[in-house]
Amino acid sequence: MLPELGQIALLLALLTAILQAVLPLAGAHRGHVDWMATARPAAYVQLGLVGGAFAILAGAFLANDFSLRYVAENSHSLLPAVYRFCATWGAHEGSLLLWALVLAAWTAAVARFSHALPDAVVARVLGVLGIVSAGFLAFLIFTSDPFERLLPAAVEGGDLNPLLQDPGLIVHPPMLYLGYVGFAVPFAFAIAALLDGRVDARWVRWSRPWTNVAWGFLTLGIVLGSWWAYYELGWGGWWFWDPVENASFMPWLAGAALIHAQATTEKRGSFASWTLLLAIAAFSLSLLGTFLVRSGVLTSVHAFAADPSRGLFVLVLLGLVIGGSLLLYALRAPALEATDGARGAFAPFSRETLLLANNLLLACTFVMVLLGTLYPLLADALDLGKISVGPPYFGLLFALLMAPLVALLPFGPLVRWQREQPRPVLAMLLPWLALALVAGALTFLVAPQGRWKAAAGVTAAAWVAGGTLRFAWQRWRKQGRFTPEMAGMLLAHLGIAVFLIGALLVQALSVQREVALAPGQSVALGRYVFRFDALSESEGPNYLSERADLSVLRDGRTVARLHPEKRRYLGNGQVMTETGIRPSLRDDLYVALGEPLGNGAWAVRVHVKPFVRWIWLGGLLMAMGGFVTAADRRFRKMPDVRKEDSR
Amino acid sequence: MTLRGATALLALLLASGHAGARPETDPTPLHYADAAEETRFHALTATLRCVQCQNQSLADSDAPIAHDLRREVLALMRQGRSDAQIRQYLVDRYGEFVLYRPRMEPGTWLLWFGPAALLLAAGAGIALHLRRRGKTHEVPLPGDDQEW
Amino acid sequence: MTSASSTRRVLLVAGGLVFLALVVLLAWGVHRSGDPARDTLPSTLINKPAPKFDLPLLHSPDIRITPETLAGAPYVLNVWGSWCPACAEEHPVLTRFALTKRVRVVGYDWKDKREDALAWLEQRGNPFLLVVTDEDGSAAIDWGVVAAPETFLVDGKGMIRWKHSGPLTDEIIHDELIPRLSRLEQAQ
Numbered sequence: 002m003l004p005e006l007g008q009i010a011l012l013l014a015l016l017t018a019i020l021q022a023v024l025p026l027a028g029a030h031r032g033h034v035d036w037m038a039t040a041r042p043a044a045y046v047q048l049g050l051v052g053g054a055f056a057i058l059a060g061a062f063l064a065n066d067f068s069l070r071y072v073a074e075n076s077h078s079l080l081p082a083v084y085r086f087c088a089t090w091g092a093h094e095g096s097l098l099l100w101a102l103v104l105a106a107w108t109a110a111v112a113r114f115s116h117a118l119p120d121a122v123v124a125r126v127l128g129v130l131g132i133v134s135a136g137f138l139a140f141l142i143f144t145s146d147p148f149e150r151l152l153p154a155a156v157e158g159g160d161l162n163p164l165l166q167d168p169g170l171i172v173h174p175p176m177l178y179l180g181y182v183g184f185a186v187p188f189a190f191a192i193a194a195l196l197d198g199r200v201d202a203r204w205v206r207w208s209r210p211w212t213n214v215a216w217g218f219l220t221l222g223i224v225l226g227s228w229w230a231y232y233e234l235g236w237g238g239w240w241f242w243d244p245v246e247n248a249s250f251m252p253w254l255a256g257a258a259l260i261h262a263q264a265t266t267e268k269r270g271s272f273a274s275w276t277l278l279l280a281i282a283a284f285s286l287s288l289l290g291t292f293l294v295r296s297g298v299l300t301s302v303h304a305f306a307a308d309p310s311r312g313l314f315v316l317v318l319l320g321l322v323i324g325g326s327l328l329l330y331a332l333r334a335p336a337l338e339a340t341d342g343a344r345g346a347f348a349p350f351s352r353e354t355l356l357l358a359n360n361l362l363l364a365c366t367f368v369m370v371l372l373g374t375l376y377p378l379l380a381d382a383l384d385l386g387k388i389s390v391g392p393p394y395f396g397l398l399f400a401l402l403m404a405p406l407v408a409l410l411p412f413g414p415l416v417r418w419q420r421e422q423p424r425p426v427l428a429m430l431l432p433w434l435a436l437a438l439v440a441g442a443l444t445f446l447v448a449p450q451g452r453w454k455a456a457a458g459v460t461a462a463a464w465v466a467g468g469t470l471r472f473a474w475q476r477w478r479k480q481g482r483f484t485p486e487m488a489g490m491l492l493a494h495l496g497i498a499v500f501l502i503g504a505l506l507v508q509a510l511s512v513q514r515e516v517a518l519a520p521g522q523s524v525a526l527g528r529y530v531f532r533f534d535a536l537s538e539s540e541g542p543n544y545l546s547e548r549a550d551l552s553v554l555r556d557g558r559t560v561a562r563l564h565p566e567k568r569r570y571l572g573n574g575q576v577m578t579e580t581g582i583r584p585s586l587r588d589d590l591y592v593a594l595g596e597p598l599g600n601g602a603w604a605v606r607v608h609v610k611p612f613v614r615w616i617w618l619g620g621l622l623m624a625m626g627g628f629v630t631a632a633d634r635r636f637r638k639m640p641d642v643r644k645e646d647s648r
Numbered sequence: 649m650t651l652r653g654a655t656a657l658l659a660l661l662l663a664s665g666h667a668g669a670r671p672e673t674d675p676t677p678l679h680y681a682d683a684a685e686e687t688r689f690h691a692l693t694a695t696l697r698c699v700q701c702q703n704q705s706l707a708d709s710d711a712p713i714a715h716d717l718r719r720e721v722l723a724l725m726r727q728g729r730s731d732a733q734i735r736q737y738l739v740d741r742y743g744e745f746v747l748y749r750p751r752m753e754p755g756t757w758l759l760w761f762g763p764a765a766l767l768l769a770a771g772a773g774i775a776l777h778l779r780r781r782g783k784t785h786e787v788p789l790p791g792d793d794q795e796w
Numbered sequence: 797m798t799s800a801s802s803t804r805r806v807l808l809v810a811g812g813l814v815f816l817a818l819v820v821l822l823a824w825g826v827h828r829s830g831d832p833a834r835d836t837l838p839s840t841l842i843n844k845p846a847p848k849f850d851l852p853l854l855h856s857p858d859i860r861i862t863p864e865t866l867a868g869a870p871y872v873l874n875v876w877g878s879w880c881p882a883c884a885e886e887h888p889v890l891t892r893f894a895l896t897k898r899v900r901v902v903g904y905d906w907k908d909k910r911e912d913a914l915a916w917l918e919q920r921g922n923p924f925l926l927v928v929t930d931e932d933g934s935a936a937i938d939w940g941v942v943a944a945p946e947t948f949l950v951d952g953k954g955m956i957r958w959k960h961s962g963p964l965t966d967e968i969i970h971d972e973l974i975p976r977l978s979r980l981e982q983a984q
Contacts (some may be wrong), residue, residue, distance in 0.1 A: 389745050719934075
């Protein structure tokens with residue numbers, strides 16, 4: 002009974018979304034205040050309906066209702082309650098419902114916090130969000146119904162994939178969705194501006210915190226995904242340039258460019274059309290990512306929807322939304338250029354130029370990632386054979402494109418708008434460059450291996466950190482305080498420095514070994530000795546486990562005890578590896594069990610990974626930077642708003 | 649790594665997990681003659697792709713064929729073959745799919761040079777555009793009190 | 797029309813074309829995603845000589861088989877293992893085909909324990925003229941074997957003419973294997 006109510010709720014939500022799209026947009030076009038006023042209530046109603054549907058699905062999981070096909074495929078009665086709940090988004094249909102829910106939540110938030118904006122703007126923004134919602138709800142209802150019944154009902158479920166039975170599942174997908182679904186807000190803004198025919202700097206100011214918060218969540222989502230893969234998969238890797246990862250990284254890059262473009266447009270009034278294009282691009286990449294992950298188009302993505310009709314539906318949705326936006330942009334953007342006059346002029350050496358370079362580099366980077374991700378498909382389509390594009394390509398080109406960005410980063414805040422004299426800025430930064438080079442040289446001499454990479458990492462990080470702190474000190478001396486906007490920028494840029502240390506040093510300095518160990522035997526790695534102490538068997542709530550106890554010694558003293566496991570899940574017999582990790586800022590000690598070799602011996606992989614935590618710390622700092630910037634009160638003040646402005 | 653990517657790796661684990669449904673593989677870890685050999689081996693196998701898995705390097709994969717190929721690569725290394733020769737050996741048998749770093753050939757020029765070409769072209773275009781605009785306006789030096 | 801706006805026009809058209817090309821590519825990808833065989837690697841050995849091997853017979857390990865032993869007439873080489881569920885699936889199809897005695901069907905027992913393989917054949921019947929065994933899988937690497945089952949068609953001169961990855965079905969045998977076999981027989 003309840004699942005059918007869920008289906009009805011989704012249908013009603015679709016109708017509401019269509020209403021939310023059609024009436025306000027028509028109303029804004031014609032000036033009908035009543036029609037425009039339907040936008041906010043429609044948004045709230047949609048949230049209630051989609052939320053209700055989601056609650057019903059989650060309830061079905063918690064109650065072990067195996068008469069629903071989706072529940073039967075992804076859950077099991079022995080599954081702990083928290084994972085039963087999270088299994089709601091563990092596969093295609095449910096995670097799509099989560100997508101729709103997050104979109105409805107962002108829409109409702111816009112409805113709630115937009116009272117400072119003219120009615121026409123709000124109507125258009127909510128209307129565009131309604132179009133996107135309608136598209137996804139239609140996708141759900143017509144091709145991916147989470148409430149489909151299984152007749153006769155299954156006696157027991159197929160169990161959730163053991164890889165997903167992990168705290169990572171609780172946070173990673175929701176964070177990720179909050180992020181790249183959140184880019185729908187600046188996207189809706191851009192479309193609204195294009196429909197209106199002008200870009201008002203005040204509206205850009207209003208939309209900035211939304212972009213920053215969405216980007217912050219996306220950063221968190223990516224960081225969580227990387228960390229989860231690291232400890233879950235057992236190989237010690239933290240980023241694989243897998244199409245699924247790239248699908249979330251491309252919007253992140255576009256979002257970073259968008260943040261900087263919005264800042265420029267808001268403060269200087271220039272680059273308005275670039276900002277709009279980037280807003281369209283960021284959300285388009287989110288949609289593209291959603292498509293790539295769910296359509297089964299790419300070899301390495303597990304095909305949830307091996308069913309081509311699903312892939313086709315999303316592709317059509319994608320084509321219409323992105324194609325429509327780009328068409329609108331092509332038609333309307335030229336008119337926006339006319340407002341750019343002396344106000345927007347700037348000299349070759351100015352902050353505008355640097356931000357332009359920044360955005361150009363970020364844009365070329367997401368194009369590179371897209372190219373590399375789709376190239377195997379392109380090669381296959383053109384009959385050039387089956388090729389692979391992997392980390393050797395992505396890593397190399399990413400480094401080449403990001404190097405100029407890292408080099409220019411410290412200049413950005415120190416260079417003024419419009420025009421700056423190069424000499425004073427260079428004089429300020431030269432000592433820090435020298436310091437960075439010295440640090441790099443020292444690293445080169447001291448590093449036991451991977452000296453060039455380690456030195457590059459330290460130099461780059463010291464340069465970014467030094468330059469950023471130099472600006473911070475100058476600003477502190479001048480004004481004695483930081484606005485949240487500026488504090489956020491400082492945090493994010495320092496986060497980049499921290500990330501650089503982690504990423505480059507772990508690549509340069511990490512060591513690993515795979516050996517056969519029986520209890521009592523040990524293996525030396527780096528400064529440490531890993532000793533296999535004992536093997537024991539135990540039972541979990543829904544699995545049997547063989548657990549190895551290892552001690553890690555340094556200079557004869559025990560510094561850590563690790564407990565990697567091999568688990569066999571009772572639901573579907575799958576075998577999983579749980580790693581044993583001793584985390585620390587200095588280095589991670591990492592152990593994973595391979596196969597049993599007989600006579601009590603096991604194949605064991607041990608790793609020492611220096612500075613790996615700095616990668617995620619850097620990401621966390623960046624995310625925090627995004628959130629802190631968004632908190633600036635300045636974005637909420639809306640001087641001389643003309644509420645009767647309803648063109 | 650999103651949950652979908654995580655699910656993708658299930659295929660790998662399934663291959664190694666079914667009791668009695670596993671091909672005969674010797675999972676004994678490989679022994680290396682010295683640290684240099686080990687480093688070279690890891691570096692090389694990280695750039696090769698496991699031919700059976702969804703998306704994993706030869707170094708990381710636990711699939712039976714990956715065990716076999718790793719053993720083969722080590723044997724080839726000991727025979728004195730260079731990295732390029734070992735790569736060619738695998739390409740001869742499995743095709744270019746086995747290389748994670750695409751070969752430089754006309755079919756991949758777009759891939760290798762596209763991003764740089766885009767950067768240069770766009771950069772040049774923007775620079776030209778700005779210079780043309782800049783000619784009509786003289787930009788004064790802003791005051792020292794410019795609000796950030 | 798100023799040169800600035802004509803450049804803009806060109807850029808917009810170019811952008812539109814790129815977007816269209818992207819959609820076309822993705823549509824092709826979607827169309828293909830329904831085909832379960834789309835991920836199989838094409839063989840690099842087609843129209844090349846079969847790799848050298850020297851493997852013992854499963855039933856009499858002191859007898860060794862090389863490509864020379866099999867030369868003179870075409871043969872079908874089927875890679876299988878007792879651990880492989882899909883091989884069990886294709887077994888009846890292969891048996892029916894082998895019974896037509898159209899061509900020699902040679903079994904290649906891959907990464908299998910001798911006892912398990914013998915038991916598997918005992919249980920299901922042995923469609924093969926002879927079975928070679930490759931316990932550690934090293935010879936199979938030369939054939940580019942990725943998974944089981946895989947089937948090769950080798951002509952009388954020892955050149956590989958066809959490879960199929962995945963279980964055989966009656967359609968595949970009828971549509972792909974037999975036409976090629978006919979061509980080989982005519983050429984002789």
